[in-house]
Structure formats: C-alpha cells, structure tokens
Amino acid sequence: xxxxxxxxxxxxxLKLAGTTTLILLLLGxxxxxxxxxxxxxxxFMLEALVALPLVLPPTVLGFYLLVALGPQGPVGGLxxxxxxxxxxxxxxxxxxxSVLYSMPFVVQPLQSAFSSIGPRPMEVAATLRASPLDxxxxxxxxLARSGFLTAAVLGFAHTVGEFGVVLMIGGNIPGQTQVLSxxxxxxxxxxxxxxxxxxxGGLLLTSFLMLMSVYALxxxxxxxxx
Amino acid sequence: MSIEIRFKIERGEFVLxxxxxxxxxxxxxxxxxxxxxxxxxxxxxAGLEPCDKGxxxxxxxxxxxxxxxxxxxxxxxxxxxxxxxLFAHLNVRRNxxxxxxxxxxxxxxxxxxxxxxxxxxxxxxxHTAGQLSGGExxxxxxxxxxxxxxxxxxxxxxxxxxxxxxxxEILPYLESLHDELDIPLIYVSHSQDxxxxxxxxxVLLEAGQVRATGPIGEMLTRLDLPLAYGNDAEALIxxxxxxxxxxxxxxxxxxxxxxxxxxRHDLPVGHPVxxxxxxxxxxxxxxxxxxxxxxxxxxxxxxxxxxxxxxQVMVKLMSGDVTLLARVTRKSASILDLKPxxxxxxxxxxxxxxx
Numbered sequence: 001x002x003x004x005x006x007x008x009x010x011x012x013x014l015k016l017a018g019t020t021t022l023i024l025l026l027l028g029x030x031x032x033x034x035x036x037x038x039x040x041x042x043x044f045m046l047e048a049l050v051a052l053p054l055v056l057p058p059t060v061l062g063f064y065l066l067v068a069l070g071p072q073g074p075v076g077g078l079x080x081x082x083x084x085x086x087x088x089x090x091x092x093x094x095x096x097x098s099v100l101y102s103m104p105f106v107v108q109p110l111q112s113a114f115s116s117i118g119p120r121p122m123e124v125a126a127t128l129r130a131s132p133l134d135x136x137x138x139x140x141x142x143l144a145r146s147g148f149l150t151a152a153v154l155g156f157a158h159t160v161g162e163f164g165v166v167l168m169i170g171g172n173i174p175g176q177t178q179v180l181s182x183x184x185x186x187x188x189x190x191x192x193x194x195x196x197x198x199x200x201g202g203l204l205l206t207s208f209l210m211l212m213s214v215y216a217l218x219x220x221x222x223x224x225x226x
Numbered sequence: 227m228s229i230e231i232r233f234k235i236e237r238g239e240f241v242l243x244x245x246x247x248x249x250x251x252x253x254x255x256x257x258x259x260x261x262x263x264x265x266x267x268x269x270x271x272a273g274l275e276p277c278d279k280g281x282x283x284x285x286x287x288x289x290x291x292x293x294x295x296x297x298x299x300x301x302x303x304x305x306x307x308x309x310x311x312l313f314a315h316l317n318v319r320r321n322x323x324x325x326x327x328x329x330x331x332x333x334x335x336x337x338x339x340x341x342x343x344x345x346x347x348x349x350x351x352x353h354t355a356g357q358l359s360g361g362e363x364x365x366x367x368x369x370x371x372x373x374x375x376x377x378x379x380x381x382x383x384x385x386x387x388x389x390x391x392x393x394x395e396i397l398p399y400l401e402s403l404h405d406e407l408d409i410p411l412i413y414v415s416h417s418q419d420x421x422x423x424x425x426x427x428x429v430l431l432e433a434g435q436v437r438a439t440g441p442i443g444e445m446l447t448r449l450d451l452p453l454a455y456g457n458d459a460e461a462l463i464x465x466x467x468x469x470x471x472x473x474x475x476x477x478x479x480x481x482x483x484x485x486x487x488x489x490r491h492d493l494p495v496g497h498p499v500x501x502x503x504x505x506x507x508x509x510x511x512x513x514x515x516x517x518x519x520x521x522x523x524x525x526x527x528x529x530x531x532x533x534x535x536x537x538q539v540m541v542k543l544m545s546g547d548v549t550l551l552a553r554v555t556r557k558s559a560s561i562l563d564l565k566p567x568x569x570x571x572x573x574x575x576x577x578x579x580x581x
Contacts, residue, residue: 120311123274126298127305128325128374135299138324142315 001198008175009183009199016091016166016179017159020098024106024155025148027099032110033140050108053101062168065097069169089171094179097165105154113147114140146218153214157207227251229378229410232281233270235263242266242434248427250285250378253404253411255425255442257418263434264414265308268382271412272305273298284378302333304371304409306381310363312355318366319351325374334375336407341369344406345399361392365399372407379403379411385420393420400424418458422446422502423580447549449532449542454551459505459540461550462580467497479579483545486577487521500580505540507575508552512562514571522574526550528566531559539564543572550574 002010035043053061069076069087076086087093117140125135141148163181170177172186180199187196227250235242242263248254256264269275271282273289273296282290284303289296312321326338342348345365355363364384371379384400385393401424403411415421421428421442428445430437430453438451443462446453453459463486465479470490479486479499486501493499514523526543534540539559543550550572554564564570 120307120309121313123298124305124307124311124313125324126274127272127303128370129299129328130324131299134328139313139315143313145315 002195005174005178006183006195006199009178009180012091012176012178013160013180016094016098017156019095020102020159021106021152021155023095023099024102025152028103028106028110028151028155032107033114033136035107035111036114051104054104058101058162058164059168061101062097062165065093065100065165065169069093069096088169089173089177091177094166094170094177097169098159098162101162101165102155102158105158106151109147109150109154110144113144113150117143149217150214153210157210160203161207227285229254229285229412230281230283231267231271233267233277234279235266235270235275235277237266240266240434242270244431244434244436246429246436246439248412248429248439250410251408252426253413253424254427254429255421256412256414256429256431257421257425258416258431258437260416262431264416264431265382267431268305268380268412268414272303272380273301274305287377302375302377304374304376304379306364306368306371306379306384308383308386310355310360310367312358312363312366312370314355317352317354318347318358321355321366322351322370322373325370329374336372336375338373341373344372344402345369359392360388361395364388364392364396368396368399368403372403372409376409379409381411381413383414383416385417386415397423418453418456418460422460422462423500443549447542447551449530449540454505454540454542455534457506459534459551459553461503461505461548463501463503463548463550465499465501467491467493467495467499469495477579481546481548483526483548483550484524486574488577488579491579502578502580503550503574504576504578505551505553508550509573509575510541510543510552510554510558510562510564510570511573512570515573518573520573520575522577524550524572524574526570526572528564528568528570530566531564543570545572 035047066088067073071077071080071086076088080086087096121139121143122135125139130138161181166177166179167182170179172178172182180203184196184199187199229248229250231248232245233242240263244267256267258264266275270277270280278293280290289301313324316324322338322341326334345368347362347365347369350358350362350366358366368384385396388396397420404424413424425442427439428442429439430445430451438445438448445451447461448454463481465481465486468478468480468485470477475490476487477489477491477493479488479501524545526545528541529544530542531539533556534553537555538553539556541552541554541559541564543552552572
C-alpha cells in the first residue's frame with residue numbers, strides 16, 4: 001500500500017502546506033488590507049505581480065528561485081557570505097517557493113473580503129471608541145471570516161497540489177524535500193501504479209473535501225448586511 | 227458653552243466652507259438640499275472626513291486645530307448614520323455592548339438599560355440585524371450611539387431611508403431624547419417637517435456655505451431666507467397647555483399673543499408644547515370677525531411684506547412676541563392696504579400640535 005517514503009512524503013507535504021498557509025495568512029492579511037484600502041495609483045502593478053503564479057508555468061517561477069536561492073544567486077550568495085547555507089534543495093527553500101507560488105490564493109480572497117466590507121462598519125466602530133487595531137480585529141476580521149476560510153483552504157490545498165516549483169528548487173530528496181505530487185510522479189515513472197493509485201486517490205479525495213467544506217461554509221457564513 | 231466649527235474641505239468641484247458657532251445645548255438642525263454638504267460637515271465634526279484646514283471646539287474639548295487632530299475613536303461622541311449600519315456579525319445586545327465596553331466605567335452616564343428603554347428595543351435584544359425591520363434597526367443604532375454616553379450626538383438623516391410609517395415610529399423616540407437627556411444633538415436633515423418637530427436651533431446650509439443660523443422659530447419666519455417661501459412655510463410657536471374643554475373635546479393653549487384652541491390632546495395643564503401654524507392657512511382681516519367658524523383669531527401687527535411668486539405676498543406678523551406668517555394674494559394685500567405697522571386680525575384655519 002504505502003511505503004515509508006510515501007508516508008514521509010505525506011508528512012512533508014502537510015508540514016509544507018501548513019507552514020506556507022500560516023506564513024501567508026500572517027503576511028497576506030496586512031498586505032491584502034493595504035491593497036483593499038490604498039489609493040496608491042500604482043497598486044495595479046502589485047496586484048498583477050501577486051496574480052502572476054496563476055498564469056505562469058510553475059517551472060518559470062521555480063527556475064528563477066533556483067537561480068536566486070542558489071550559491072551563485074543574489075539571495076543564496078548573500079546567505080553563504082554571511083556563513084549560512086544556500087536554500088535550494090532544503091525545506092526552507094520549499095517554503096519560500098510555496099509562499100510565492102500560493103500567494104494569490106490567499107491574498108485575493110482576503111482582499112476581496114476586506115473590500116466588500118466597505119468603509120462603513122469601520123467608521124461605526126470608530127464612533128464607538130474602537131482604535132484602528134481594535135476595530136480591525138473585532139469588526140473587519142469577523143466580517144471577513146469567509147474570506148479567511150477561503151484563503152486558508154485554498155492556500156493549503158494549492159500548496160499540497162504544487163509540482164513544478166518544488167521539483168525545481170526542492171530537488172526531490174526523499175524524507176527531506178520529496179512531497180506527495182513528486183512521489184506520485186516517481187511511482188508512475190517506475191510503473192508502481194498501485195502506490196500511485198493510493199496517493200493520487202487520497203489527494204483527490206482530500207482536495208475535494210477541503211474545497212467542498214469551503215463552499216459549504218461560505219454559504220452558511222453569508223451574512224445579511226444592513 | 228458653545229460649539230465652534232470652522233472647516234474648509236475641497237472635494238473636486240465641491241467646497242465646504244463653514245465658519246460658525248452653535249449652542250451646545252438642545253437640538254441643532256443642519257438643514258439644506260441634497261448635496262449642500264450637510265453630511266460632509268457632520269463627518270468632519272466626527273473626524274471621519276479628513277480635513278487639514280479646520281478648527282473644532284465642542285464645549286471645552288478642542289477636537290481639531292489645523293493638523294492637530296483628535297482621532298474619531300477618542301472623541302466622546304455618538305454618531306447615527308443614515309443607514310443603521312448594525313454590525314452584521316453581532317446580535318442586537320452585542321451591538322449595543324460594543325461601544326459601552328470601550329467606555330471607562332467612570333464616564334458612563336447613560337446606562338444600557340436606559341438606552342434600551344428610551345428606544346423601546348427590549349424585546350429585540352437577542353435578534354440579529356437581519357431579523358429586524360428598517361425602523362427597528364435604526365432604533366437599535368440610535369440606542370447604540372446613546373449607550374456610549376456621548377458628550378454630543380450626531381445624526382445624519384436617521385429617518386431618510388425609512389418610509390413614512392417608520393418615520394412616525396421613530397420621531398417620538400427622538401423627541402423623548404430631547405426631553406430626557408441633556409446631550410446636545412446635531413441633526414442633519416433635508417425634511418422641513420422633521421426639523422420643525424425636533425430642532426431648537428437651525429443652520430441653513432447652501433452649496434457648502436452657511437446661509438444663516440439662529441433659533442428655529444426665528445429662522446422659519448425670516449423673509450430673507452427661502453424657508454418662508456416653500457409650500458410648507460410655517461411659524462412655530464411655543465405654548466403651554468392652559469386647560470381642556472370637556473364639552474367640545476378641545477384643548478386650550480396659552481401663548482403670548484393669546485390662546486389657541488385645538489382638538490383635545492391629553493396633556494397636563496402647564497405642559498409645554500410646540501404649535502405649528504402653516505402660512506397658507508392664515509388669512510387676515512381688518513376688523514375682528516364675528517360669525518366665522520374659525521376659533522383661532524389673534525390681533526397682530528404687520529412687520530414686513532414681501533412678494534411670494536407673482537400672485538401672492540408673504541406677510542410677517544407679530545402677535546404678542548410671537549411671529550406668524552400669512553400667505554395672502556397680492557390683490558387682497560392691495561385691497562386691505564396691508565403695510566408694515568398696520569394692525570390686523572390673523573385667522574388660523576388650522577393649528578397643529580407638534581409634540
């Protein structure tokens with residue numbers, strides 16, 4: 001059924017998706033809030049940049065990350081001069097790649113949720129003595145909860161499903177950087193269809209359940225607005 | 227104590243340029259047509275409208291002086307928006323508690339129960355915003371603003387989004403705020419009827435500028451302002467209940483020019499009331515008429531006459547120290563030789579009690 005390498009791949013995949021989702025929620029929330037409220041005239045450029053992974057072949061992103069994070073690249077080179085290790089072929093490298101690759105799936109739902117709240121509830125909260133941070137957590141976040149749910153599930157599911165980027169910068173090291181999607185590829189390459197079936201079927205079912213829960217909960221969360 | 231307001235706010239073509247001082251007691255209505263800047267002015271007072279050219283002092287609290295600016299959440303005010311804007315993620319009770327929780331206990335002067343009772347929303351506490359009617363939602367919004375014990379209450383056309391029946395449902399609550407709480411209220415409206423019922427003081431705003439300010443009774447009867455020329459041109463008279471006529475089911479109201487007779491209202495003797503006399507319901511005679519069905523006839527002196535359209539004139543009258551308006555035809559004015567200083571009898575065909 002599943003061998004040790006498969007189980008390790010599942011564990012690494014879950015860890016990668018969980019870490020990536022957490023980082024994206026932490027960084028993406030203020031960023032999405034800013035995008036939803038700024039009047040900066042060039043914000044469209046940032047929006048386009050965030051959306052790039054939606055259309056770019058993952059190998060392109062993976063290629064540039066490989067170059068940037070490698071020992072000769074600007075980031076990897078800097079790290080090496082500072083006495084660190086290059087990030088290619090490491091779990092950290094995978095996380096960096098995944099954060100960039102899954103960013104639109106977290107930032108876009110959050111931005112649209114924040115925009116749809118409109119300025120009024122925050123103004124009301126201000127007249128009820130709530131400071132900016134207070135009203136963000138007590139008004140904006142609860143009103144945008146369906147956006148947070150969508151962002152978290154899509155960010156997680158999309159990271160679980162990535163292939164190209166992790167292949168390019170992860171290096172497919174079993175037990176370290178080998179994730180599920182690549183493990184399936186490896187099984188198919190050596191004609192181990194049984195293993196491939198178990199992993200693919202599991203992934204298919206889990207992804208479907210995750211997406212279904214988002215759509216079901218979003219229906220329940222739809223709020224009547226005044 | 228007063229409220230001093232100076233703002234200059236430019237929004238493209240529109241410029242709000244206001245410099246005024248209004249009393250920090252009672253209800254001040256900011257009145258004017260749509261687009262004259264009423265809402266912008268109110269938002270600037272709350273600190274919701276960014277404006278770096280301004281000065282604002284409310285009583286002893288200075289809220290803005292140029293760029294030095296107290297943020298909205300640090301201003302002890304209550305704000306009621308045109309739409310109730312209840313928090314959709316909280317039920318009625320938690321909407322009400324949202325503000326109270328953020329006010330230090332030592333500064334709470336209006337209790338939650340008092341706010342609930344004043345607006346009659348006790349039975350709605352566990353409902354969500356979506357389960358309430360428009361009128362109920364607006365009552366909750368008013369209670370929520372009151373419950374933070376504001377030093378000043380700002381209301382932006384709280385009735386404009388409601389139908390006539392809902393307006394009639396809320397107006398008595400607003401009137402009771404006036405009677406029961408000593409909180410100054412700035413009330414933005416484009417409805418002369420609401421203003422006449424509620425306001426003590428009127429600011430007339432036109433195209434971003436203050437046209438005039440003054441006590442409501444005086445403002446409504448000033449012949450140099452547009453208020454006296456609408457179809458609903460009216461005079462407001464403060465009177466007190468003098469007694470009741472049980473035989474004919476009437477109530478008698480004393481004012482400085484005499485006594486009004488109106489249909490019976492069950493109010494105690496001595497109760498102050500506000501009376502409305504519409505200018506088109508007032509006719510003038512040179513001698514006191516006998517043999518007329520009109521009960522409300524008062525001797526009055528003509529103060530001022532101005533044309534109102536081609537065929538009519540507006541006559542401003544003093545009866546006692548009370549001002550009345552009468553709209554009569556230009557022809558009648560000529561036949562009766564009406565002119566300032568002349569003594570006439572004003573006959574009011576109908577007199578309405580407002581509160």
